[in-house]
Amino acid sequence: MISSSSARLRVLISYLPQSWSCLKSLHMSSQQQAQNRQIIPVSDLFTNPVDRLQPMLQIPIIPNSDVSFTPSREEIEAASILFDPQNVKGEKFQFLGSWPNPHIMPKWDVPEVAFIGKSNVGKSSLLAAMFAQIPDLEVKVSKKPGHTKLMNVFNVKDMFHLVDMPGYGFNMPDHFETSVEAYLKSRRNLTRVFMLIDATSGPVDVDHIGIDMMEDMAVPYVIVLTKIDLARPSTLLRSVVSVLKFRDETKAHSCFPQPFLVSSMDGEGLAFLQAFIAYVTGNLKIKSLS
Numbered sequence: 601m602i603s604s605s606s607a608r609l610r611v612l613i614s615y616l617p618q619s620w621s622c623l624k625s626l627h628m629s630s631q632q633q634a635q636n637r638q639i640i641p642v643s644d645l646f647t648n649p650v651d652r653l654q655p656m657l658q659i660p661i662i663p664n665s666d667v668s669f670t671p672s673r674e675e676i677e678a679a680s681i682l683f684d685p686q687n688v689k690g691e692k693f694q695f696l697g698s699w700p701n702p703h704i705m706p707k708w709d710v711p712e713v714a715f716i717g718k719s720n721v722g723k724s725s726l727l728a729a730m731f732a733q734i735p736d737l738e739v740k741v742s743k744k745p746g747h748t749k750l751m752n753v754f755n756v757k758d759m760f761h762l763v764d765m766p767g768y769g770f771n772m773p774d775h776f777e778t779s780v781e782a783y784l785k786s787r788r789n790l791t792r793v794f795m796l797i798d799a800t801s802g803p804v805d806v807d808h809i810g811i812d813m814m815e816d817m818a819v820p821y822v823i824v825l826t827k828i829d830l831a832r833p834s835t836l837l838r839s840v841v842s843v844l845k846f847r848d849e850t851k852a853h854s855c856f857p858q859p860f861l862v863s864s865m866d867g868e869g870l871a872f873l874q875a876f877i878a879y880v881t882g883n884l885k886i887k888s889l890s
């Protein structure tokens with residue numbers, strides 16, 4: 601029986617490879633394990649991607665005490681319908697505009713969630729994937745880091761707003777402090793921040809700085825690992841463990857304990873994340889949480 605989370609992490613880390621050659625062999629053995637233990641295929645879009653990794657380990661990847669968001673399949677499907685334009689006539693999906701700082705941004709009486717992370721991590725792509733069924737709503741993405749320079753606000757049916765932020769790190773805008781930081785510090789209707797980290801690398805130095813920033817401001821945030829379609833299962837597992845380790849080592853008080861995994865390319869994990877957004881903005885009741 602493994603009791604403390606740091607002891608659990610030590611056990612998890614001992615499972616993980618230390619070098620690329622070991623990673624390769626873990627990958628091969630995980631393929632063999634997949635045959636034996638039936639890893640869930642990626643094609644199921646209404647599940648938590650962590651579930652398909654779980655057969656690789658004999659203990660929970662995320663300690664049960666840290667897993668509080670467990671919607672049913674029906675609840676996940678209900679949330680994804682919120683992002684579906686074929687509902688009641690007149691429901692609005694809109695790009696509301698771009699702003700360089702929060703002082704000139706209109707104050708709406710609607711919960712907002714914001715997406716932050718290093719340049720090129722996939723913030724704009726994640727919003728584009730969420731709005732994939734709304735062709736009129738274009739979210740610009742680019743291979744070039746530092747593409748998004750302003751805070752872009754999108755309205756989802758007057759239920760909540762999604763805010764795409766400029767990235768930090770390489771090619772970040774000079775006005776980052778007066779835009780993103782000022783927004784995070786002052787925005788009253790900001791309900792949750794989603795901090796994106798690249799799943800192919802796990803947290804890097806610039807992510808640590810981002811997390812410190814969130815902790816200093818005591819803004820509630822959630823970690824989302826992006827680009828999971830590009831990460832092998834072993835790499836993905838390693839990135840999840842790195843996030844948990846980092847969270848525990850830094851005693852990240854404002855961080856939601858359960859990380860999310862998503863691919864904007866094949867949509868894996870998207871509906872699960874949408875369910876969380878719907879839940880935190882008060883638009884979805886989760887039976888297991890009520």
Ligand SMILES: Nc1nc2c(ncn2[C@@H]2O[C@H](COP(=O)(O)OP(=O)(O)OP(=O)(O)O)[C@@H](O)[C@H]2O)c(=O)[nH]1
Nearest residue numbers: 719720721722723724725742746747748767827864
């Ligand atoms: N394979 C894959 N590529 C992705 C994914 N998400 C984003 N990308 C790619 O990563 C690159 C950067 O994506 P963006 O969404 O523009 O990244 P961003 O975080 O908004 O970047 P900045 O605005 O520069 O801060 C683009 O080439 C995307 O196609 C993903 O889930 N899977």
Ligand SMILES: [Mg+2]
Nearest residue numbers: 723724747748
């Ligand atoms: Mg962007």
